[in-house]
Amino acid sequence: MMSSSPQVPSAVDAPEVSAEEQERIDKLAREKEEAEQNALPYKWKQTLQEVEIRIVVGKGVKGRDLDIQIKKDFLRVAFKNKKDEPIVEGTLCKSVKLDDSTWTIDNGEVLINLEKVNGMEWWKNVVTHHPEVDTTKIQPENSKLSDLDGETRSMVEKMMFDQRQKAAGLPSSEEMKKQEILKKFQAQHPEMDFSNAKMN
Secondary structure (H helix, E strand, O other): OOOOOOOOOOOOOOOOOOHHHHHHHHHHHHHHHHHHHHOOOEEEEEOOEEEEEEEEEOOOOHHHHHHHHHHOOOOEEEEEHHHHOOOOOEEEOOOOHHOOOEEEEEEEEEEEEEEOOOOOOOOOEEEEEOOOOOHOOOOOOOOHHHHOOOOHHHHHHHHHHHHHHHOOOEEEEEEHHHHHHHHHHHHHHOOOOOOOOOOO
């Protein structure tokens, strides 16, 4: 008589996470992300088109006191007298448009505006070795969304929907469309066997 090995529960058998538990997990993730972002030597925010970085350098500091380099895929901000200790330096999360990226200094604060090459995606971080934010949780300001023309707005809304679906392990709008087409085709051709049909 063969002894059967104990069954290891698969992910399918795993109990569903309750809404309260999911909320607790999300809250902890938010708090961790917030703490990591607050520890950075700068504050940053983004729209789909640009990234804004603010660095407090202290009153009395002039532009000539700083070494600021904005390249297509690289950013460096340092005091000229402390070149070996940059405030921020590294490979950018994504490429930027050099001609449209600028920096200014005002009242002891450096303001850097980076224009994204791809104006249809969120950045996870400013430089690649810094902590990431969860881009699936980003909610663009409604006013900003309403500023977009119809076609761009629907593209952004579709992209946000797809990001949320992906995060939840659900089909994207494109996959849902294909499933809908297959269902209609099945209804029109009940004599055909679609049990092994794969969606590409």
